[in-house]
Amino acid sequence: MDLYGPLCVGLDPHPGLLVAWGLTDDAAGLREFARRVLDAVGGRVAAIKPQSALFERHGSAGVAVLEEIVAAGREAGTLVIVDAKRGDIGSTMAAYADAYLRDGSPLAGDALTVSPFLGFGSLAPAIDTALATGRGLFVLALTSNPEGASVQHALTPPALHPPATQTPPAPTPPAPQSPSAGVSSLQAGSQEPIDRTRRAAQGRSVAGVIADAAGVLNAAELGARGGTLGSIGLVVGATIGDAAVRLGIDLAAVRGPLLAPGVGAQGAGPDELAAVFGSARRAVLASSSRAVLAAGPDVANLRAAARRAADDASAALR
Numbered sequence: 119m120d121l122y123g124p125l126c127v128g129l130d131p132h133p134g135l136l137v138a139w140g141l142t143d144d145a146a147g148l149r150e151f152a153r154r155v156l157d158a159v160g161g162r163v164a165a166i167k168p169q170s171a172l173f174e175r176h177g178s179a180g181v182a183v184l185e186e187i188v189a190a191g192r193e194a195g196t197l198v199i200v201d202a203k204r205g206d207i208g209s210t211m212a213a214y215a216d217a218y219l220r221d222g223s224p225l226a227g228d229a230l231t232v233s234p235f236l237g238f239g240s241l242a243p244a245i246d247t248a249l250a251t252g253r254g255l256f257v258l259a260l261t262s263n264p265e266g267a268s269v270q271h272a273l274t275p276p277a278l279h280p281p282a283t284q285t286p287p288a289p290t291p292p293a294p295q296s297p298s299a300g301v302s303s304l305q306a307g308s309q310e311p312i313d314r315t316r317r318a319a320q321g322r323s324v325a326g327v328i329a330d331a332a333g334v335l336n337a338a339e340l341g342a343r344g345g346t347l348g349s350i351g352l353v354v355g356a357t358i359g360d361a362a363v364r365l366g367i368d369l370a371a372v373r374g375p376l377l378a379p380g381v382g383a384q385g386a387g388p389d390e391l392a393a394v395f396g397s398a399r400r401a402v403l404a405s406s407s408r409a410v411l412a413a414g415p416d417v418a419n420l421r422a423a424a425r426r427a428a429d430d431a432s433a434a435l436r
């Protein structure tokens with residue numbers, strides 16, 4: 119990230135985009151799309167993030183293109199985050215870990231997005247494999263879409279909390295998400311008062327439980343090997359406004375990388391990045407797909423769009 123700037127370019131080959139690029143909406147078009155994006159940004163940005171569903175929709179030939187892009191991205195020296203958002207009961211999770219995180223697997227990039235909504239503990243096989251192979255996970259915590267709040271901001275019963283490593287401020291009722299509203303309230307420096315009684319009665323938010331669990335794992339890993347960031351990252355959308363603050367989640371305390379989708383097409387920009395992540399900003403990898411890909415199909419234009427997005431992210435997260 120220090121070399122290329124904190125940008126991840128998402129490879130989201132939507133059918134309309136393939137057509138707009140003059141490509142066919144099939145595996146051949148997909149392969150050409152992937153080749154052009156990699157020509158433009160391979161070795162020039164910190165990471166790429168192929169969105170698995172948009173490859174899967176072309177069947178086994180599409181998955182073969184995903185495998186090619188995973189290998190080519192890594193060869194180019196660009197981190198590959200496979201965005202498959204996997205999550206299942208432990209025994210099935212072990213198979214996903216085998217597919218996406220095991221050395222030698224054709225679908226294994228450098229990191230995988232995972233969903234903790236079957237319980238954080240269900241991710242154990244993926245966590246074990248990631249730690250054993252030097253890969254990373256990005257665990258969905260506060261997603262960029264407005265619907266996410268209804269689950270992620272919900273309060274868990276106090277008895278279900280893992281041991282807290284810190285005492286966060288009280289959660290307050292969720293407000294509608296708006297990047298700009300979040301920015302202004304953070305810029306005004308507003309912080310909800312600590313209300314321990316209320317917190318004890320209401321519990322910790324689902325996102326807070328996930329962040330705490332990732333923080334505990336990263337602390338253990340960093341305690342054993344040193345360093346500043348552990349292998350268990352979170353997905354925290356750049357569009358979430360002041361949600362982390364309101365829910366009492368200290369993103370810096372997670373001590374893991376923070377993947378921040380929502381930049382560009384979903385409305386977040388440099389101001390939102392700076393405001394949402396505050397003191398955790400050095401751990402952020404800003405992610406943008408459609409806003410960069412819209413500059414294609416010309417490779418030079420794509421490269422320039424990625425450069426601009428990386429410069430914007432660097433300036434916002436400096």
Ligand SMILES: O=C(O)c1cc(=O)[nH]c(=O)n1[C@@H]1O[C@H](COP(=O)(O)O)[C@@H](O)[C@H]1O
Pocket residue numbers: 128130167169201203231260261262263353354355379380381382383384405406407408409
């Ligand atoms: O895990 C993700 O990558 C992800 C998490 C999230 O909270 N929101 C989110 O948009 N994403 C992904 O990030 C990409 C966003 O694409 P754009 O909105 O075009 O930049 C898509 O591939 C989404 O699936």
